[in-house]
Amino acid sequence: MTQVTAPTLTLYGIKTCDTVRKARKFLAEFPIDAAYHDFRQQGLDETLLDQLIQGLGVKALLNTRGTTWRSLSDEQKQSASDPAAARQIMLEHPAVIKRPVLVREDGEMLVGFDTAVWSSFIQGGR
Template identity: 75%
Template sequence: MTQETAPTLILYGIKTCDTVRKARKYLSDNHIDVTFHDFRQQGIDSHLLEQFIEGLGLKALLNTRGTTWRNLTDEEKQSTADPLAARNIMLKHPAVIKRPVLVRADGKMLVGFDTETWSTFLQGAN
C-alpha cells in the first residue's frame, strides 16, 4: 500500500499572469518541483483564502493594481475597507488576489515574486 504525501510546494496564481510566468520559469530553471493551482481554472474556496489571509494578511493579498481591480465598481473598491467585504470580493473575483502565492509544506507562504526572497524561502523547504 502506497501512502500519498502532500506536495512540498504549491504555487497559486493565474497561468496567464506575467509574474506567475516568471515565477514558474524560475522554479523550472532551478529544477524545483511544484504543484500549480490556477485560480481561474480551479478557483479558490473560503478555507484556502482564510489560510492565505492568516499567513500573509488581507492587505498584502489585495491586488489593487490589476485589471480586475480597475473593473470593479467604485462601491466594490470602497467596500474592501471592510475585511468581510474584501474576502467576498476575492472569492468572487480571484484575479484580484495578488500573485503568485507560494506555499511550503510547513505552511509558510510568500506572495509576489522576487528571486532573492524566493531563494531564501526555498532553502527553508529542504
C-alpha cells in the same frame, strides 16, 4: 551522508499573469516538487482563501493595481477596506488576488515575486 530534500511548494496564480509565468520558470530551475494551482481553472474556495488570508493578511493579498480591481464598482472598492468585504471580493474575483502566492509545505507563505527572496524561501529560510 544524509540527503536534504527541499520542502514541497505550491504556487498559486493565474497562467496568463506575466509574473506567474516568470515564477513558474524560476521554480523549474530547482530540483524540487512544486505544484501549480490556477485560480481560474482550479478555483478558489473559502478554506484556501482563509488559509492565505491567515498567512499573509487581507492587505497583502488584495491587488488594487490590476485590471480586475479597476473593473469593480466604486462601491465594491470602497467596501474593500473592511476585511470581510475584501474577502468576499477575492472569492468572487480571484484575479484580484496579488500573485504569485508561494506556499511551502510547513505553511510559510510569500506573495509577489523576487528571485533572491524566493531562493532563500525555497531553501527553507524566510
